[in-house]
Amino acid sequence: MFAALPLLALPVLAYNLAALTLPGGFGSQEAAIRMSEPLFTLAMSTGVDWPVTLGDLLLLAGLVVLFVEMLKSTTSRRTAIVNHALSMLLFIGCLVEFLLAPAFATSTFFLLGVMVLLDVLAGFIVTIVSARRDVDFGPDDA
Secondary structure (H helix, E strand, O other): OHHHOOOOHHHHHHHHHHHHOOOOHHHOOOHHHHHHOEEEEEEOOOOOEEEEEHHHHHHHHHHHHHHHHHHHOOOOOHHHHHHHHHHHHHHHHHHHHHHHOHHHOOHHHHHHHHHHHHHHHHHHHHHHHHHHHHOOOOOOOO
16 A cells, blocks of 8 residues: 555655745745755865755655655556556646745755656656557567
């Protein structure tokens, strides 16, 4: 059951929780500020400091989860079909939030939404390609 859930919902949910804690909630326009505030800095070997933001961490989590989702999309079990459908619903939800809620009109959320879209497209493409491979073409159809 849990294998069918799209893992990209985790960074999207984390963004939703961060946006919900803003003064004004989803209607707040301060999300871009919160996503770009440094959480901590890392000293690089070159002597400069690298400020790491909440937006950076959410995008990193999204990329790691997108990689796992790509690996999951190569399976041809029934849960993969349910996963593709739920990923499509997640993308629609991301699109609605991005277009209608001011707290989601940030580059961070846009890139998370693009990751969800890539997961949807890759899942459907892998499923179609594997289905075509499983079809036995006769000598006249090849």
